[in-house]
Amino acid sequence: MASVHNSPPAGNALAVLLLAVSAFIIVTTEFIIVGLLPGLARDLGVTVATAGWLVTLFGFTVMLFGPLLTGLVSHLDRKALFVVILLVFAGSNGLAAAAPNMGVLALARFLPAIALPVFWGTASETAGMIAGPGRESRAVSNVYMGIAGAMVLGIPLGTLAGDMFGWRGTFAGLAALSLMMAGLLAVVMPPIARQPRMRLAEQLGIFRKAAFAANLALSVLVFTAMFTAYTYLADLLEQVAGIAPSAVGWWLMGFGLVGLVGNWVGGRIVGRDPLRATFLAVVVLAVGMAATAPLASWRPGLVIALAVWGFANTALYPICQVRVMGVASHAQALAGTLNVSMANAGIALGAIIGAVAINQLGVGSLGYIAAGVAVAAAVAALLVARMTKP
Structure with a gap:
């Protein structure tokens, strides 16, 4: 130090x-x-x-x-x-x-x-x-x-x-x-x-471990699922749930506060089994996102759906970071940065998928499409766990 x-x-x-x-x-x-x-x-x-x-x-x-x-x-x-x-x-x-x-x-x-x-x-x-x-x-x-x-x-x-x-x-x-x-x-x-x-080539030696590359790819998929709908959450609340533009910020504030709890829980559960924590979180995420549109007209139901979504959404931030850094044999600082980069690739892909969905199917379709990507991420987590099982 x-x-x-x-x-x-x-x-x-x-x-x-x-x-x-x-x-x-x-x-x-x-x-x-x-x-x-x-x-x-x-x-x-x-x-x-x-x-x-x-x-x-x-x-x-x-x-x-x-x-x-x-x-x-x-x-x-x-x-x-x-x-x-x-x-x-x-x-x-x-x-x-x-x-x-x-x-x-x-x-x-x-x-x-x-x-x-x-x-x-x-x-x-x-x-x-x-x-x-x-x-x-x-x-x-x-x-x-x-x-x-x-x-x-x-x-x-x-x-x-x-x-x-x-x-x-x-x-x-x-x-x-x-x-x-x-x-x-x-x-x-x-x-x-x-x-x-440290020479960059030496730091990039972490890619020699297949599990590291697989976990990075999983992070891309997870963040794609998260941001397919999250990117357009403000518009979804306005257009589908009928929330007044002046009130949307307060709804997003509640979403974020629940997310802080999710961030805390995610940081506590990830140490036991990072891939299992990823699987559980993306399944919960899928449920919350898929439930938002059908419950949009019923305020108590909408609150519950958004709380489930927000909890899982933010829990995945520390889960993904710890999961990727945990499989790096060395250069953990670079591993963490690479995970952030892959997360941003997922954010970008999610924004693209969400934009296409809005243009083709309307903003109300976002939750279902994002949930589908989340299910794919859950399956991928199981596959990566099987691949890396000793």
Whole structure:
């Protein structure tokens, strides 16, 4: 573990807290677009399905650039690296707020998508370095709580902010927060000893293990199932359940709060048998997604369906991350980043499938189609378990 020089424990704790807040802002920037899609599409004169391609763009960019960039820059000075990443997010969110059309908005989504996986791949490790011996686990957990909170609350917060300030105001707010965090980290974060550089070819040796590649492929399928419907959840609530646009954000907030419970449970059950945990979670996910449309007109039923969906949806985040890293023989930081990249590939594919489903069958079909993909993921989990059984 690298050492931290000339930094008091209180300053270290504050630096870890700032990393967690930065993680929340950075990951919120990725997911917030989902809650803004209906209003953004109306304002720019495009369909929701067309606006959904912004989600696809972000996901594929993370997938393609994440592992390579993380492997190339993880040895650089972490303090400077995080400040630069947050400045990129500040500038790109500011550009999104001023975007006159979909082309400029696409550029504003492409730029942070390049930087996000680098933060993912280095933030938790850096938090452990800052915290010092005996405090690494708690520091890493704090950073991941910021990430988990953004995953489950970023969309509803964006929806509520979009309703109050407009989607442009939401992006402007994220730009201001990113700039503020860049300044705070520049002042507060202690200097950290640089990490030795490991050749990328050596790190990629983890692919020699078939189980690792199989688990990565499973993550793609799981996240495709999740985001086929989740990408368009705000539109589904408006169009199928008849929820007023001003109230959608509160429904998504409830979805996210239930998801926090799912995130906690997922983190507790995954250690016993990661593949079994994956199987159980995707089956529950399928039930929740499939039940949403038929129960949409009955509010108590809709609440139950969304609670089941939200619980399983967010439980799968830590389950997939731990499952993939657990089968890596070495280079676990790269393994975690690769899983994030594959998850984003699934997010992008899910957004594509969802857009096609909306255009061909209507938004009411999303839950059934996503549930079908989830069932396929459950079958795949059983196959991977059989393949890797000793």
